[in-house]
Amino acid sequence: MKFKYIWFFIALMCTAASFGQIKVTGSVKDKGAVPIPGVNIVVKGTATTAATDFDGNFSISVPNKNAQIEFSFVGFSNKTILVGDKTSFDVVLEESSQALDEIVVVGYAAVKKSDVTSSISSIKGKELQTMTVGNVAESLQGKVSGVQVTGQGGPGAQPRVLIRGISTVNLSTDPLYVVDGIPMGTSINFLSNNEIESMEVLKDASASAIYGSRASNGVILITTKKGKVGKTRFNFDTSSGMQIMNNPYNMADAVGYATIMNKAYNNSGYADYLPNPSQYRGKTTDWWKAGIRGGAPVVNASLGVSGGSEKHTYAISMNYYDAESIYEVGGWERITLRIANDFKFSDKFSAGITLNPRYETYGQPGNWADFDKIDPITPIYKPADQLTGDENEYSIYARSPSYVWNPVAAVKRYDDYTDQYNLNTNGYLQYAPIKGLVIRTQASIEVGDKVRSRFRPDFIIDAAHEKEEINKVERWATTNVDWTWQNTVTYSRTFAEKHNASLMVGNTMEEYNGNDVWGYGEGVPNNSDLMREVNAATKNRDSKGNSWSSSLMSYISRFSYNYDNKYYFTGTFRRDGSSKFMTNNKWANFPSASVSWRIMNEGFMESTKDVLSDLRFRAGWGKVGNQGLPTAVYQSNIGQGFYPIGDVIGDTSFPDSMANKDIKWETVEDMSFGIDFGLWKNKLSGSLEYYRKKTEDMLFLKQFPAYSGFPSNATIWTNVGSMQSSGIDLLISYKDKKGDFTYGADVTFTTVDVEMLSLSSDSEKLYGAANRTLTVKGEEPGYFYGYVADGLFQNQTELNSHTDEHGTKLQPYAKEGDVRFKDVNGDGKLDDKDRTKIGSPWADYNIGLNLNFAYKQFDLVANFYSSIGNDIVNTNISDLYNGASLTNKVAGLDQMAWHGEGTSNSVPRLSKDDNNENYTKFSSLYVEDGSYVRMKNLQLGFSFYNKFGLDKLRISLSGQNLWTWTKYTGVDPEVAGGDPNQGDAVKGSGFGGWNYPVQPTILMGLNVAF
Amino acid sequence: MKKNIFLFFLALFAVLFTGCQNNESGFPSSDDPxxxxxxxxxxxxxxxxxxxxxxxxxxxxxxxxxxxxxxxxxxxxxxxxxxxxxxxxxxxxxxxxxxxxxxxxxxxxxxxxxxxxxxxxxxxxxxxLDGEFSAPSISMVTPKEGAVILLSTSNEMPVNFVVNDDSGIDYVQVKCEALGIDEMVQLTGAPQSYTFNKTYTLPVTAANYVLTVTAKDKFAIPNTGSLNINIVATNEYPAIYLCDQPKGTNLTTDAVGVPMYFHEKNGQDFEFKYYADKDNKEIYFLGQEADFAPHCFGLNAAGGLVDDVASTPIILPTKGYYNIKVNPNTLAYTVTKYTPSSKVWADVANGLWHDDEALRRPFVSVCGGGIQGADWDTWTAWTQTGLHLANNPNNPYQLVGEYTLTGQMEATFTGQWWNPSWRLIKNGICTMSPGENGNAKYPAAPGVYKVVLDTELERVFITKK
CATH class of the missing domain: 2.60.40.650 (Immunoglobulin-like)
Incomplete structure (x- = not known):
């Protein structure tokens, strides 16, 4: 009986409570009107909770009108609403890039941002998608502190990415890219920015050591888009526009060219080269217009569909990118498909598979400089009276006396294209047998086939100078099959409420296999497109082929611990075994450790919380490696050659390279200290870090000493020398909202100071870029090394005083208007010993400024990037100003060059002979301030939400690289490294010649979601 | 109070600024230099x-x-x-x-x-600026450098030269220690020109002598000029030269080859191989290289060979290669025409250098010194197509070209990879490799020269254009 009463009262109470409750319903969407399933909904001050369903809808009961409902979801700022008289709400959550519970991908795991103890910068895919670029790394420019990105113009060009400076002189400086957990090498040209969900830059060794022997240049982790629980969503994103190619120089017309050349000849005591320049009036050949397009179209488009249920999510995207070249032929086209499926079979089993087929085709002439360099008097085509009628279609062009091959003809002949086909399959299986324990296995296979076909037609433009007497056809086919398999076991647990620990152990295996074959032939019966096959060649057929393989096996582990979310420790350990090294050094260990103190969670900081939202100190240490040397350097190689004895040519072989069985990795030891802070509810936030990377056992390709008996060109890889990079990364971010107006600004600041600590001997001098750079102990690598140009001789008195103490002229061939080279060592002679440091290719600092504004449906993004304090060698100076060559010169050079006292102190007099070696001596005449500030992107968008039957429609207008401020007079101040095939990737940095410029681009964009 | 603080800091900065000034001298006072x-x-x-x-x-x-x-x-x-x-x-x-x-x-x-x-x-x-710095010019009439005095003919050595100087001649001196000659002529009135003419008697034994002629002028800072003449007094000729130039021609303007050194010598029997580039080619034999005097062998009125500067030339009737023998003592000579049997190198001339090896055609170029555009780098020889020699269309054994000489020259004519090559050694002999070692150096006045490399004769002729 008693129970009956009890049940009665309970029922009564419940009924009363029910009668007092208000049912609130609605939906939760993001700013793009995309429903968000799984949003956590809490009635503040009660235990009542709910979550949004598959379509983002919710329903929850609140006790009264004064109740407050809080909505929270990972990656979004919390939102609280007062119920009041309304019972239905459409809630819009805004994404928060600073949210501390945001998930950040680290190597082989993902952790909350607040738990990260090392130096990792995270950037959302959306931020990368504001720019239309072929290589998404270019979008990183200025957005991440500590990362220096140098753009490279041209379709398919890969920008140089340096993470915290350089740690090697002879090997690649590119970071390792890891896509969805799979190492993909040092290029991400294959990836569309529309495929990217987020990008994490592992900047210090404590973050990247888990990637061991390939992490010395930093690691960039890329997570591609995956399906989310919810209804099927379609997204179409496209931008298209024009890349503008303006002539960087105002070249002389025919009359001007004749005047300039005559002056050069006359100044050297010769008669006019082109007498009576006025006869050329109206006869200028506009080569630029004839062969270079002012605008080249670029298109980036993506169509995606995603969605799924609790059991299965999917995301499919098809991406297309096409950048046409500035010539009438060539460009770069990429089509990729990404099909991602994730399955949740039960609470314990899950799996996923991503297929990524890709196709790229590219190729374009590279002779745009010739359109400026060829003389403006030569016509494009031979005059009719010089044609015999027997010429083929490639022989009707005129030959220039300037020795520049007719560029229009060269473009017409161009036939050198590469088609690339790849399929990447990446799958995983995950099992969580008990709470906190996750066992995961992941495998990936990448199959690629690259086919390059080249045909060089026969032609005779000039029988002595410009011809190909027989046509040639070639084809290269390269196939690669790479696979990766990685297994991890992770156990995470919280002990005694405050001890949070996680341990991951695992192993990985990778193998990279490739082979190629090359076929060659000459004498194809004609130049018809249909005949351009090796089979059609009738003479000199040749072929060769090879195969290669390398592999890496590793054991990995990570231990993370924090106490009460205040004191954090993370330690990682990786042991790598590489096929590139012999038994002595096949295995190497790469440990790291990092700690952080989240001081903000200390009780004594409670009083500061009105101002300070977050404060954390970090310190990290680790060792990483660089194994990026050629495969099989531990082998000795025999070279082949020949020598003549009388009329007989004898074959010979000789030691070409010697094995070094003790060769091992370059090792980089890295330590960093940082502070992260947030103020006023994270309106103002940022981080400041100091780092120092020290490279030991650097890999150098050395020649043998003469006494060894080896030929002078025999080489051996060896571990000698060390270097150090240090600097500061700073990120300051501010964001706020006033009514409908939201705004934000990020400033990134990066400094890098590089120094060679030791070489194989204290006095060793490593030259680069054809002896124009020097690398020595105690200095930065690859500084510009040459003579000091101390202005121009303005008068005879200055010439006469440039002597030694006995009156011997230091420059006996100099005349007024010639360059005065400085006797740096004061020994009264001008010789090799007077070469000195005349500039540095390395920037003092880089600054990025990223602004964003939104007002109602309008949004505006502006990105700026600058490089300050670096120098550039403007190698075009000789082409443009040197009267010794017959190439065209800049307009008005006859007045620009020195032609009397005080007329110029920087452009030497015109001279046919250049006896003073104004241009042949590498001097500071070529070195210019390479600092620049560039507006990378300016984009204005307008969005419609829930209009026209669409969830979202956004149109945008943007301009990229529209404005650049620089004192550099060359083509483009974005100048990267030299030729890696010459070992000049670092030692040849900062040489700007006719580098393909980063082009201004105007784009229209359309984004539709439904 | 604020004012005091302001003044304090003003004074402090003034002191600091003054203290930082670079004291230009920084040295104690001293006497004048x-x-x-x-x-x-x-x-x-x-x-x-x-x-x-x-x-x-x-x-x-x-x-x-x-x-x-x-x-x-x-x-x-x-x-x-x-x-x-x-x-x-x-x-x-x-x-x-x-x-x-x-x-x-x-x-x-x-x-x-x-x-x-x-x-x-x-x-x-x-x-x-009215200084005079030119040494007196000494112009030798006789003997010329390398003169041969045939003792069997005469043991007298006439010495005849003219001295000129703008500021006047102080003295002239003739010395030859071996002959005991030391003759100084002190001139009065400082004449601007003076002619010395005297004959000395030589011992009848063969010997080499060096005659030194010195002249000093009368300028405030005197200038002295001197000249060494090498003389060979011999009972037989050390060398005989074949000269195909008309008498009176200056035989020192060529760089190499004129007159042509003999090919073989056996006692006083000298043998030449010679190419007559036209019919009725006129030749002489000379006892010295630099001049027609004193020993010029030609024909007398009777058609016999005589040692006489006034003799008439020997005439080779038709164009072609000749084997010529001469004995200056017996005054006998023979002239025999022959057809060469050595290799014709026409295939290596008229070649072409091309970056693409497959497109190259064999060529002969030059490595050496004193030749504009050439050095000892074979790459230069390959790529400087102006140095490449061409076939003489009239004689397949000759490669011809035109070089600009810049001074003392030396040369090896070479195909690609030194195959074939001809090294220019002494006396204009251009021996095909492998031949004799040692490139000889030849003085040459700067200018443009005609070059003829005769592979049959193994001689090179480089004459002023």
């Missing part, structure tokens, strides 16, 4: 260097010396190191007077010597 010039008057001339010499000294340390001739655009400052301080300095500064100045002009050279204490001393030197 001293300067002793080697001469107060310097003679110069247009296009000629002169030397400014002076001894500078300072009791504390020299800082700089400035040399000024404003009219000649000279304003040179020599700055001395101050660590350690330099107390003495011997100034020796050369300066070339511009070519466009007149010989009647005169200037002041100003020396400004400053010591580290800031003391300044000026010194002036007169510079006159």
């Amino acid at each position: 001293t300067v002793v010039v080697s001469t107060k008057e310097i003679y110069g001339a247009p296009s000629r260097k002169f030397e400014i010499k002076a001894a500078l000294a300072d009791d504390l340390g020299l800082k700089s010396v400035q040399i000024q001739i404003p009219e000649l655009s000279l304003d040179k400052v020599i700055t001395f190191a101050t660590s350690p301080l330099l107390e003495t300095y011997d100034l020796s500064y050369f300066f070339e007077i511009p070519a466009n100045r007149g010989t009647s002009e005169a200037f002041k050279i100003k020396l400004i010597i400053t010591d580290v204490s800031g003391n300044v001393v000026n010194e002036e030197i007169n510079l006159r």
Whole structure:
């Protein structure tokens, strides 16, 4: 009986409570009107909770009108609403890039941002998608502190990415890219920015050591888009526009060219080269217009569909990118498909598979400089009276006396294209047998086939100078099959409420296999497109082929611990075994450790919380490696050659390279200290870090000493020398909202100071870029090394005083208007010993400024990037100003060059002979301030939400690289490294010649979601 | 109070600023520097260097010396190191007077010597441009360099030369220690021209002599010129040369090959191989290389061979290769035409250098010195197509070209990879490799020369165009 009463009262109470409750319903969407399933909904001050369903809808009961409902979801700022008289709400959550519970991908795991103890910068895919670029790394420019990105113009060009400076002189400086957990090498040209969900830059060794022997240049982790629980969503994103190619120089017309050349000849005591320049009036050949397009179209488009249920999510995207070249032929086209499926079979089993087929085709002439360099008097085509009628279609062009091959003809002949086909399959299986324990296995296979076909037609433009007497056809086919398999076991647990620990152990295996074959032939019966096959060649057929393989096996582990979310420790350990090294050094260990103190969670900081939202100190240490040397350097190689004895040519072989069985990795030891802070509810936030990377056992390709008996060109890889990079990364971010107006600004600041600590001997001098750079102990690598140009001789008195103490002229061939080279060592002679440091290719600092504004449906993004304090060698100076060559010169050079006292102190007099070696001596005449500030992107968008039957429609207008401020007079101040095939990737940095410029681009964009 | 603080800081900064000023001197006071010039008057001339010499000294340390001739655009400052301080300095500064100045002009050279204490001393030197610096010119009439005196004919050596000098001749001296000749002619009145003519008697034994002729002028700073003449007194000819130039031709204007050195010698039997490039080619035999005198072998009126400068040439009737034998003692000679059987190198000439090896055609170029565009780098020889020799269309055994010589020359004519190659050794012999070693150096006046490499004769002829 008693129970009956009890049940009665309970029922009564419940009924009363029910009668007092208000049912609130609605939906939760993001700013793009995309429903968000799984949003956590809490009635503040009660235990009542709910979550949004598959379509983002919710329903929850609140006790009264004064109740407050809080909505929270990972990656979004919390939102609280007062119920009041309304019972239905459409809630819009805004994404928060600073949210501390945001998930950040680290190597082989993902952790909350607040738990990260090392130096990792995270950037959302959306931020990368504001720019239309072929290589998404270019979008990183200025957005991440500590990362220096140098753009490279041209379709398919890969920008140089340096993470915290350089740690090697002879090997690649590119970071390792890891896509969805799979190492993909040092290029991400294959990836569309529309495929990217987020990008994490592992900047210090404590973050990247888990990637061991390939992490010395930093690691960039890329997570591609995956399906989310919810209804099927379609997204179409496209931008298209024009890349503008303006002539960087105002070249002389025919009359001007004749005047300039005559002056050069006359100044050297010769008669006019082109007498009576006025006869050329109206006869200028506009080569630029004839062969270079002012605008080249670029298109980036993506169509995606995603969605799924609790059991299965999917995301499919098809991406297309096409950048046409500035010539009438060539460009770069990429089509990729990404099909991602994730399955949740039960609470314990899950799996996923991503297929990524890709196709790229590219190729374009590279002779745009010739359109400026060829003389403006030569016509494009031979005059009719010089044609015999027997010429083929490639022989009707005129030959220039300037020795520049007719560029229009060269473009017409161009036939050198590469088609690339790849399929990447990446799958995983995950099992969580008990709470906190996750066992995961992941495998990936990448199959690629690259086919390059080249045909060089026969032609005779000039029988002595410009011809190909027989046509040639070639084809290269390269196939690669790479696979990766990685297994991890992770156990995470919280002990005694405050001890949070996680341990991951695992192993990985990778193998990279490739082979190629090359076929060659000459004498194809004609130049018809249909005949351009090796089979059609009738003479000199040749072929060769090879195969290669390398592999890496590793054991990995990570231990993370924090106490009460205040004191954090993370330690990682990786042991790598590489096929590139012999038994002595096949295995190497790469440990790291990092700690952080989240001081903000200390009780004594409670009083500061009105101002300070977050404060954390970090310190990290680790060792990483660089194994990026050629495969099989531990082998000795025999070279082949020949020598003549009388009329007989004898074959010979000789030691070409010697094995070094003790060769091992370059090792980089890295330590960093940082502070992260947030103020006023994270309106103002940022981080400041100091780092120092020290490279030991650097890999150098050395020649043998003469006494060894080896030929002078025999080489051996060896571990000698060390270097150090240090600097500061700073990120300051501010964001706020006033009514409908939201705004934000990020400033990134990066400094890098590089120094060679030791070489194989204290006095060793490593030259680069054809002896124009020097690398020595105690200095930065690859500084510009040459003579000091101390202005121009303005008068005879200055010439006469440039002597030694006995009156011997230091420059006996100099005349007024010639360059005065400085006797740096004061020994009264001008010789090799007077070469000195005349500039540095390395920037003092880089600054990025990223602004964003939104007002109602309008949004505006502006990105700026600058490089300050670096120098550039403007190698075009000789082409443009040197009267010794017959190439065209800049307009008005006859007045620009020195032609009397005080007329110029920087452009030497015109001279046919250049006896003073104004241009042949590498001097500071070529070195210019390479600092620049560039507006990378300016984009204005307008969005419609829930209009026209669409969830979202956004149109945008943007301009990229529209404005650049620089004192550099060359083509483009974005100048990267030299030729890696010459070992000049670092030692040849900062040489700007006719580098393909980063082009201004105007784009229209359309984004539709439904 | 604020004012006091302001004044305090103002004073502090003033003191600090003053303290940071670079004290220009930084050295204690000292005596003026001293300067002793080697001469107060310097003679110069247009296009000629002169030397400014002076001894500078300072009791504390020299800082700089400035040399000024404003009219000649000279304003040179020599700055001395101050660590350690330099107390003495011997100034020796050369300066070339511009070519466009007149010989009647005169200037002041100003020396400004400053010591580290800031003391300044000026010194002036007169510079006159009417200086005469040419040594007297000695023009030998006889004997010429390399002259051969055939003792069996005569043991007398006539010495005849003319001396000229603008400022007047002081004396002329003829010396030959081996012959005991030391004859000085002191001239009075400083004539601008003087002719020496005297005959000396030689011992009848064969010997080589060096005759030294010296002449000194009467300029304030006298100039002396001298000339060494090598003379061979012999009972037989060491060499006989074949000359195909008309008499009176200056035989020293070629670089190599004229007249042509013999091919074989057996006692006084000399044998030549020779190519007559046209019918009725006229030749002589010479006993010396540089001149037609004293021994010129031609024909007399009777058609016999005579050693007579007035003789008439031997005529080779038709174009082609000849084997010619001559004995200067017996005055016998034979001329036999022959057809060469050596390899014709036509396939290596008219070649083509091309970056693409497959497109190259064999060629013969040159490596060497004193040839414009050439050096000892074979790459240069390959790529400088102007150095490539062409076939002589009239003679397949000859490769011809045109080089600009810049001075003393040496050469090896070469195909690609030194295959084939002909090394130019002494006496114009161009031996095909492998042959004799040692490239010979030939003096040559700068200019454009015709080059003929005769692979049959293994001789090269480089003659002024």
